[in-house]
Amino acid sequence: MKIAIIGTGYVGLVTGVCLAEIGHEVTCIDTNLEKVDQLKKGISPIYEPGLEELMEKNRAAGRLEFTNNSIIGLKDQEVIYIAVGTPQSEDGAADLTYVFNAARNIGENITRNVVVVTKSTVPIGTNAKVRQLVMSNLQDNVCAEVVSNPEFLREGSAIHDSFNGDRIVIGTDNQEAGDIVEEINKPFGLPILRTSLHSAEMIKYASNAFLATKISFINEIANLSEKTNAHIEEVAKGIGMDSRIGNKFLNAGIGYGGSCFPKDTQALVKISEDCNHDFHLLKSVITINENQKTLLVRKAKERFGTLRGMKVALLGLAFKPDTDDMREAASISVAHELVEEGAEVIGYDPIAADNAKKVLPEEVLYADQIEEAIKQADVVFILTEWKEIVEKTLILSTLFMNEPIIFDGRNCYTNEDLYNLEVEYISVGRENLS
Ligand code: NAD
Numbered sequence: 001m002k003i004a005i006i007g008t009g010y011v012g013l014v015t016g017v018c019l020a021e022i023g024h025e026v027t028c029i030d031t032n033l034e035k036v037d038q039l040k041k042g043i044s045p046i047y048e049p050g051l052e053e054l055m056e057k058n059r060a061a062g063r064l065e066f067t068n069n070s071i072i073g074l075k076d077q078e079v080i081y082i083a084v085g086t087p088q089s090e091d092g093a094a095d096l097t098y099v100f101n102a103a104r105n106i107g108e109n110i111t112r113n114v115v116v117v118t119k120s121t122v123p124i125g126t127n128a129k130v131r132q133l134v135m136s137n138l139q140d141n142v143c144a145e146v147v148s149n150p151e152f153l154r155e156g157s158a159i160h161d162s163f164n165g166d167r168i169v170i171g172t173d174n175q176e177a178g179d180i181v182e183e184i185n186k187p188f189g190l191p192i193l194r195t196s197l198h199s200a201e202m203i204k205y206a207s208n209a210f211l212a213t214k215i216s217f218i219n220e221i222a223n224l225s226e227k228t229n230a231h232i233e234e235v236a237k238g239i240g241m242d243s244r245i246g247n248k249f250l251n252a253g254i255g256y257g258g259s260c261f262p263k264d265t266q267a268l269v270k271i272s273e274d275c276n277h278d279f280h281l282l283k284s285v286i287t288i289n290e291n292q293k294t295l296l297v298r299k300a301k302e303r304f305g306t307l308r309g310m311k312v313a314l315l316g317l318a319f320k321p322d323t324d325d326m327r328e329a330a331s332i333s334v335a336h337e338l339v340e341e342g343a344e345v346i347g348y349d350p351i352a353a354d355n356a357k358k359v360l361p362e363e364v365l366y367a368d369q370i371e372e373a374i375k376q377a378d379v380v381f382i383l384t385e386w387k388e389i390v391e392k393t394l395i396l397s398t399l400f401m402n403e404p405i406i407f408d409g410r411n412c413y414t415n416e417d418l419y420n421l422e423v424e425y426i427s428v429g430r431e432n433l434s
Contacts, residue, residue, distance in 0.1 A: 001025070001184055004077040006102045008035055008066065010046055010158065010259070010325070011119055011151050012083030017051060018162040020058035022187035027065045029073035039066040047324040047351050050159040074109040079184065082106075082130070083119040083151075088263040092270040094123055103130045107137025110144065115177045117147045121208075121264055123271050124201045127171075145177035148197050150204035155258065156322030167191045171200020205271070208264040209282055214249040215256045216288040222252030222429025223295075232429025233411065252429040254334075254383065254409035255292035257319035259327040262289075293333040296381050296407040297341065299426055303405075304379075308342035313377035315370065315393060316384025316410075317360070318352035326355040330409065331383050335360045348373035350388055375400045385410040397423060 001024045005016040008030040016028040030036050035045045042059065044052040058064040067073045074080060084098035099120055106116060116134060118127050127146045134144040148171035153161040168185050172178040173196060182192055195203065222232040232252045240247030256262070265286050272279040300307055319329035326332070331347070338345050339361045347356055348367045357366065367373035370388060374380060374396045382393060390412045397404035398421055405424040418425055 001079060001180075002077050003027070003079045003081065003184070004029060004073050005081045005083055006030075006070075006073075006105070007082065007084035007098070007120070008032075008039060008045075009083065009085060010048070010155055011153065012081070013039075013044065013046065013055075014048065014051065014153060014158040014162060015081060015083055015119060015151070016064065017055050017058060018159065018188075019184070020061075020063040021054055023063070024184065025063055026058075027067060027073045027077070029067055029070050031068060033068050036066050036068040047322075048155065048158050049322055054159060070105050071109050074106060075111055077110070077114060078112075079115045079117060079180065080106055080110070081117045081119050081149075086120050086122055086263075086267075088266055092266040094121070094263070094267040094270075096122065096126060096129075099126065099130065100133055103133035104137045106144065107134040108139060110134075110138070110142055111140055113143045114145075115147055115180050116144050117149045117181055119149055119151045121150060121204050121260070121267075122148075122201060123205075123267060124198050127197050127201065145172070145174040146197070147172040147174075147177050147181045148200035149181055150200060152204075152207065155325055156320060163188060165190050167193050169193050169195060169200050169203050171195040171197050171203070173197050205264055205268045208261055209268050209285070211249055212256055212261045212265050212289065213281065213285045215261075216285040216292070218250045218252050219255060219292045219428075220288055225429045226431075229431060230429075231431065233414075235429075251411065253292075253411060254295055254330045254428065255289040257293075257328040257330050259319075259325060262286075262328040290333075293330040294337050295428065296383075296409050297334060297337045300379060300381075300407055301341070303426065306341070307338060309344070311344045311346060311376055311378045312338055313367070313373040313380045314338075314345060314347045314364075315349075315373065315380060315382050315389045316386050317347050317349035317356040318384050318386075321384055321386045322351075324352040324355050326352055326359050329356075329359075329384075331356065332359055334381065334383060335364050339363045346373050346376050349384065350386055371396055371400065377401065378405075380404075380406045382406065382408045382410055382412055385412050394418070394421065394423065 003024050003026050005012045005028045008028045016026045020026040038045050042056050082102045086094040089095040127148045131146040168190050170181050225232045236250040240250050317331040345364045347364050408427040411427045
């Protein structure tokens with residue numbers, strides 16, 4: 001099938017590459033010239049394991065092209081995916097400017113009947129507006145139908161998730177358009193759920209809100225475990241063995257971040273407000289997460305009295321391992337609080353440091369190597385559980401710090417890991433291990 005993808009970010013690029021991999025002819029369109037130039041040279045503008053290799057393979061096979069020219073990119077396509085950003089606007093709602101621009105663009109440039117597939121996460125009712133916009137901008141006597149096909153991939157394992165996801169949701173009020181999208185996706189061999197347009201739009205928000213709720217719930221139980229001498233890992237294991245609860249997403253820590261959960265939970269609160277529904281639960285989930293991000297700073301202040309003049313190494317700056325994405329990373333809140341407390345902050349991340357420099361306070365210094373960060377530090381904070389950070393922090397702290405002290409926001413170590421080591425170790429939801 002001939003497919004165009006509008007937007008080559010984390011979702012659009014991965015979608016384009018994977019659709020090419022299963023045999024479709026894909027043209028990826030982006031307004032960002034720099035990105036398109038890089039892509040044409042075979043360089044992925046984002047860090048995502050396995051992406052560049054698969055991109056190259058499909059470019060070489062002639063199934064994958066990149067352009068910033070939507071007249072060329074949209075010409076003669078049978079199916080057009082919208083995968084542009086839907087960032088949070090000031091009032092919490094999803095900003096649909098990019099989606100609606102893409103829809104107008106489609107209307108102005110299509111030369112045959114098309115199916116428009118929305119991958120972007122959009123509020124309930126948006127796809128109907130997308131169709132209206134496409135139809136009201138048509139130049140030729142052609143027609144467009146819309147399908148909501150929300151994306152569930154996780155950054156850091158996006159390629160794996162595209163081929164091994166739990167389900168593909170295809171929501172539409174037009175049977176034929178839904179059949180076409182089902183046919184496109186068949187080679188993935190994943191369970192397909194057909195729904196109405198509105199249900200598909202809601203499924204995406206409800207999934208993210210539920211996962212965020214699970215995280216805030218376990219973090220509240222962790223905070224309570226500290227006060228009651230329970231051990232959060234034992235508690236999580238015990239509740240996770242109940243198949244009604246499940247054992248995933250029960251890792252206590254310093255909360256969720258990234259490009260989706262924070263903005264999608266806020267957007268769902270706004271969607272609720274707009275229909276006079278007070279979503280108490282979700283509002284609490286958001287507040288709990290905001291507090292949780294700076295938990296380590298509070299713990300360190302409790303331990304030292306003041307952080308003024310202390311050198312703090314922040315290990316891991318990306319919002320999670322295996323990505324360079326800094327959007328809503330806990331490191332942003334932590335670095336700001338530490339700078340406000342008068343601490344000197346040294347940041348280290350194996351991949352995301354360049355992106356971090358754009359969003360962390362300018363007072364933050366950066367280390368190119370983890371050793372360099374730990375050598376300078378009075379105290380170490382683990383914020384992101386990159387493999388390298390988990391493997392090296394304990395040993396390097398004992399080697400290079402006079403009085404090693406680690407505040408671990410991701411509970412990377414067990415009692416056995418710490419056995420016989422002279423390290424003060426403070427984590428989340430567990431008695432101080434040693
Ligand atoms: P992104 O910001 O990484 O990428 C968006 C891209 O769209 C950018 O490259 C931008 O230049 C391009 N763009 C914007 N307007 C354009 C236009 N009119 N024509 C062509 N290109 C245009 O965003 P993302 O992280 O890929 O997210 C895209 C959507 O998918 C969002 O709605 C997001 O909520 C959703 N989503 C993201 C993830 C994730 O893990 N990142 C997962 C599931 C769903």
